Amino acid sequence: MSARVWIVDDDPAIRYVLEEYLAGERIPARAFASGDELREALRRDTPELVVADVRLENESGIDLMMDLRRQHASLPVIIMTAYSDLDSAVRAFQGGAFEFLAKPFDLEEVGRLIRKALKTPEQAAAEGGRNAGLIGSSPAFQNLIRMVGRLSGSDIPVLVTGETGTGKELIARALHDHSPRSSGPFVAINTAAIPEDLLESELFGHEKGAFTGAGERRMGRFEQASGGTLFLDEVGDMPLALQSRLLRVLAEGEYYRLGGRDLIEADVRIIAATHRDLAQRVDEGLFRADLYHRLKVIRLEVPPLRERREDIPLLIRHFLHQAGREFRLPPKIAEQPLLDYLKGLPWPGNVRELKHLCQSLAALAPAPLIGFDDLPPEYRADQFGQVADRRNEDALKAQIVRTLNAVEESGHEAPFHAMRQQVDTALVEVMLERCGDNQSEAARRLGISRNTLAAILERRGD
Numbered sequence: 001m002s003a004r005v006w007i008v009d010d011d012p013a014i015r016y017v018l019e020e021y022l023a024g025e026r027i028p029a030r031a032f033a034s035g036d037e038l039r040e041a042l043r044r045d046t047p048e049l050v051v052a053d054v055r056l057e058n059e060s061g062i063d064l065m066m067d068l069r070r071q072h073a074s075l076p077v078i079i080m081t082a083y084s085d086l087d088s089a090v091r092a093f094q095g096g097a098f099e100f101l102a103k104p105f106d107l108e109e110v111g112r113l114i115r116k117a118l119k120t121p122e123q124a125a126a127e128g129g130r131n132a133g134l135i136g137s138s139p140a141f142q143n144l145i146r147m148v149g150r151l152s153g154s155d156i157p158v159l160v161t162g163e164t165g166t167g168k169e170l171i172a173r174a175l176h177d178h179s180p181r182s183s184g185p186f187v188a189i190n191t192a193a194i195p196e197d198l199l200e201s202e203l204f205g206h207e208k209g210a211f212t213g214a215g216e217r218r219m220g221r222f223e224q225a226s227g228g229t230l231f232l233d234e235v236g237d238m239p240l241a242l243q244s245r246l247l248r249v250l251a252e253g254e255y256y257r258l259g260g261r262d263l264i265e266a267d268v269r270i271i272a273a274t275h276r277d278l279a280q281r282v283d284e285g286l287f288r289a290d291l292y293h294r295l296k297v298i299r300l301e302v303p304p305l306r307e308r309r310e311d312i313p314l315l316i317r318h319f320l321h322q323a324g325r326e327f328r329l330p331p332k333i334a335e336q337p338l339l340d341y342l343k344g345l346p347w348p349g350n351v352r353e354l355k356h357l358c359q360s361l362a363a364l365a366p367a368p369l370i371g372f373d374d375l376p377p378e379y380r381a382d383q384f385g386q387v388a389d390r391r392n393e394d395a396l397k398a399q400i401v402r403t404l405n406a407v408e409e410s411g412h413e414a415p416f417h418a419m420r421q422q423v424d425t426a427l428v429e430v431m432l433e434r435c436g437d438n439q440s441e442a443a444r445r446l447g448i449s450r451n452t453l454a455a456i457l458e459r460r461g462d
Contacts, residue, residue: 162302165352184228210259236276319358
């Protein structure tokens with residue numbers, strides 16, 4: 001039987017791991033060290049799926065993928081990369097990639113994607129764009145950039161939600177930069193920052209004499225964004241009266257300037273953003289339900305930084321490099337203990353807060369290597385112990401949630417007792433390992449009797 005999956009990666013370890021894993025999954029696979037080797041094999045055989053690294057020895061995996069798809073348009077390709085930036089992801093999807101997989105990857109996730117690709121081919125289209133400066137390899141961030149990639153050829157309205165400082169405008173700009181409207185303007189307006197009596201004029205413009213002080217005709221943001229994208233930031237704080245007018249524009253595709261008589265076509269794509277819970281605002285009568293449903297045709301949730309902690313070292317390196325280049329500062333890097341420490345902080349200001357800290361460190365740290373002592377006092381208040389305790393507590397809660405979900409899905413009628421038994425068993429097994437299987441010593445260190453420990457071990461198979 002010919003191999004269903006072809007793998008191309010110049011790293012022999014990656015080739016070996018994937019081949020072995022797929023063999024265990026009974027999925028025939030074949031590995032190649034270069035794109036040229038794969039092309040040679042393609043003369044005699046055709047796979048059902050190609051898994052290619054984005055950086056090969058002599059070419060880009062994306063270029064290889066596009067070359068393959070010119071000959072075999074329906075051939076699905078999964079792009080792998082250790083360089084998890086948004087631009088690479090979008091280029092991959094725009095070139096027709098089935099999926100974008102960040103290294104290091106979980107083999108179960110690889111298996112899931114491969115099985116999905118073998119069953120359901122899908123394609124994407126459009127041309128590349130500018131890097132929005134969004135990077136990360138965490139699962140939460142990967143899911144987000146996959147969505148941006150899939151929307152790259154679309155003109156559909158999008159609602160971007162997330163906490164303050166998570167990068168909602170960057171996502172909006174990325175959606176614009178990789179859309180069919182990328183050659184048009186990207187116009188942003190923060191609807192919460194403009195007084196209510198001026199906001200209507202800012203959005204729709206006004207004619208001369210429309211109100212006191214209107215000495216000449218003025219284009220509004222809708223008109224400025226014609227042919228491009230209008231980004232409505234903090235739309236959850238928009239006054240109700242203006243919500244009604246915005247809804248009419250979205251429904252009818254045209255509007256009047258303030259004091260005007262001529263209809264103007266609204267040739268814009270709307271991307272809205274908010275840090276508020278719009279569904280709750282609807283329930284409270286502060287946001288129109290019909291506008292909410294029209295805006296959230298597609299909803300992208302930008303994760304807070306605390307849900308993508310593994311991205312923090314990568315972001316720090318990026319922001320330090322960016323600050324050095326922008327402010328003409330000597331290059332600086334953060335020590336590993338500092339990176340580990342910063343991963344544990346709560347980051348209420350999210351990525352924006354991290355960026356500002358990196359700019360401060362780049363400017364004020366005296367040595368090229370930045371350490372814990374270079375942090376501003378407010379970032380050293382918790383010290384290592386309290387941060388570690390909070391991280392451990394968060395991790396324990398997350399594990400409890402996962403276990404409880406699994407127990408409930410299994411239909412167990414007494415989840416408390418089922419989970420208690422799992423916890424008891426895990427504690428005993430870990431302590432036994434530490435005590436070299438000495439049950440008396442393990443019981444003593446756990447603070448339980450030898451009989452209790454034995455009873456827990458006996459229940460393991462129940």
